[in-house]
Amino acid sequence: MKTSTFLYTNKAYAWEQRKLGSEFKKVNERNDGTFGKGHWISVAKMYFQDPEKVQSNNIDTRTYVMRLGDIAFEGHPNNEFQFGRFVANDIGDGVVSELFPVYRHKTSYYNNYWKYAIQQERIMAPIFAKSITSSGNSSNKLDPKHFLRQKVRIATLDEQKNIGDFLVEIDNLITLHQRKYDALKTMKKTLLSKMFPKDGEDVPEIRFKGFTDVWEQRKLKEIGEIQTGNTPPTTDSQNYSEDGMLWVTPTDIEELMITKTAKRISEFGKKKARIASKGSILVTCIASIGKNTLLSEDAAFNQQINSISPNGEYDSYFLLTQSFKISEKMANSAAAATMQIVNKSQFSNLDTILPNYTEQVKIGRLFLYLDNLSTLHQRKLEELKNMKKTLLQQMFV
Numbered sequence: 001m002k003t004s005t006f007l008y009t010n011k012a013y014a015w016e017q018r019k020l021g022s023e024f025k026k027v028n029e030r031n032d033g034t035f036g037k038g039h040w041i042s043v044a045k046m047y048f049q050d051p052e053k054v055q056s057n058n059i060d061t062r063t064y065v066m067r068l069g070d071i072a073f074e075g076h077p078n079n080e081f082q083f084g085r086f087v088a089n090d091i092g093d094g095v096v097s098e099l100f101p102v103y104r105h106k107t108s109y110y111n112n113y114w115k116y117a118i119q120q121e122r123i124m125a126p127i128f129a130k131s132i133t134s135s136g137n138s139s140n141k142l143d144p145k146h147f148l149r150q151k152v153r154i155a156t157l158d159e160q161k162n163i164g165d166f167l168v169e170i171d172n173l174i175t176l177h178q179r180k181y182d183a184l185k186t187m188k189k190t191l192l193s194k195m196f197p198k199d200g201e202d203v204p205e206i207r208f209k210g211f212t213d214v215w216e217q218r219k220l221k222e223i224g225e226i227q228t229g230n231t232p233p234t235t236d237s238q239n240y241s242e243d244g245m246l247w248v249t250p251t252d253i254e255e256l257m258i259t260k261t262a263k264r265i266s267e268f269g270k271k272k273a274r275i276a277s278k279g280s281i282l283v284t285c286i287a288s289i290g291k292n293t294l295l296s297e298d299a300a301f302n303q304q305i306n307s308i309s310p311n312g313e314y315d316s317y318f319l320l321t322q323s324f325k326i327s328e329k330m331a332n333s334a335a336a337a338t339m340q341i342v343n344k345s346q347f348s349n350l351d352t353i354l355p356n357y358t359e360q361v362k363i364g365r366l367f368l369y370l371d372n373l374s375t376l377h378q379r380k381l382e383e384l385k386n387m388k389k390t391l392l393q394q395m396f397v
Contacts, residue, residue: 015155015397020127021148024103029065031095039094043072043087048094063095064102069111071118072100075132075140081121083128084140088115101142108157112164120396123152153397163395167388174384181377188370195363196322197353211359220326221348223319224310228285228344229301232265232272239269246299247273250284250291253305256320256371258282258293265300273300276307279316281323283308285342289334290327294320306347313357317364326350 037051037059066072066089075084086103090111096102105114118124131147132140155163194205202214220226229248232239240247244264252261265273276282277298284291286304294316301307310316329350330342354360 015153017151017153019148020150020152023105023107023109023152023154024071024148025106026144026148027064027070027102027104029067029102031060031063031065033060035059035063035065035093035095041066041089041091041094041096043074043096043100046087046089046091048091059095062098064098064100065093066096066100066102067093067104069105069109069114071103071114072096073103073142074100075142076138077140081119082125083132084142085121085124086118088118090115099139101144103144110157110160110164112168113155113160114164116164116167116392117152117154117396120392122393123396127152167391167395170384170388170391174381174388177377177381177384181374181381184370184374184377188367188374191367191370192321192324195366196325202353207355208359208362211355211362213356213359215353215355217351217353219348220308220350220352223314223352223354224280224308226344226348227274227276227307227309228347229274229303229305229307230272231302232269232300239266239272240264241266241269245270245273245275246295246297248282248293248299248301248305250286250288250302250304253282253284253291253293255375256292256294257296258299259296261299270300274307275300277309280307280309281316281319282306283323283326283330283347285330285347287340289340289342290330292320292323292327306342306344314354315357315360315364317368318354318360321364321367322352322354326352 037054038048040049040051040054040059040063041047042049064072068089068091070089071086072089073084073086077084088111127147127150128140128142131150132142134140154160195207197204197215202216204215234240240263242264244266246258246261247263247265248258248261249263252258275298276295278295280295280299282293282295282299282301282305284304285306308319310319330347333346333350334340334342355363
């Protein structure tokens with residue numbers, strides 16, 4: 001007899017196989033005027049729509065009532081759901097478009113369990129394959145007779161509660177870290193707009209206490225060594241190795257600080273490569289222009305990238321943070337050209353504006369802290385999402 005592979009105690013409980021018709025019935029409850037536009041449910045994301053955005057004039061006749069705990073079928077297939085999916089109502093009574101058929105529980109149930117169980121693609125897709133008819137407009141229709149004859153394994157009510165509450169707790173943690181991550185991104189965006197001078201100005205709107213000097217304009221070539229990368233021949237296997245120096249291409253530039261690359265340059269290949277030192281800023285100069293990263297170690301890079309290796313008067317993390325302004329100028333320069341490229345000469349002569357070294361360091365450390373905190377929440381988000389994905393595979397049969 002099958003059991004769920006997830007055990008929340010030291011005992012495995014058998015799941016009972018039942019026809020969906022023993023658990024659900026299709027309902028066509030119409031609105032009797034109880035529910036107005038403030039109770040219009042957006043099925044896709046399960047929330048009450050803003051009344052001002054509800055355009056339907058037939059809320060009493062062209063809708064179904066969807067009660068708390070009801071499930072509605074959304075027949076739009078996508079990459080995640082081959083035939084469409086069910087969505088469980090966990091927000092309260094309301095109305096939905098009659099395009100979404102509504103099913104209601106016939107027996108005792110725990111809603112937090114069913115909101116996850118009813119969306120398990122590996123379980124529901126074979127059921128939908130036997131139960132849907134295509135409507136011809138990219139949305140599938142569910143045949144209730146065929147659907148309700150299909151069978152699923154269902155946990156006991158006590159186990160439903162344990163599973164559902166646990167998954168809701170995971171979702172709450174995901175939401176918490178997502179909000180913190182979003183808040184940090186918003187804070188950074190605000191600070192970037194206020195802690196760097198606007199175009200045509202030489203002081204920022206806000207700055208650390210004790211700093212009053214105007215910022216000074218410099219060309220990038222005055223800040224440090226400028227290089228354009230190159231590519232040692234890929235036909236010669238001696239140029240690359242699994243344990244060599246970082247070899248950076250534009251596709252490797254996904255994070256603010258680069259620590260790994262798809263390929264590496266061998267000791268032999270380094271003799272033919274262009275190498276930027278630790279602390280250098282890499283900026284893409286062809287196609288996806290203006291992607292930036294800071295080297296955490298010495299690295300070689302290809303010809304689609306320009307590098308700037310700052311001398312001792314300039315702080316690397318400040319320059320990384322400020323590089324959004326350099327990217328804007330690069331994009332404008334490339335847009336005016338026939339080819340989408342910013343060559344070494346153009347890059348070297350781009351103007352930027354900077355404070356003294358001490359203020360650079362202060363600003364750089366602030367943004368380093370914010371970026372590290374954002375990365376922490378982003379990684380936690382990824383861990384929680386992966387944990388949830390694994391648990392959903394293991395907790396339902």
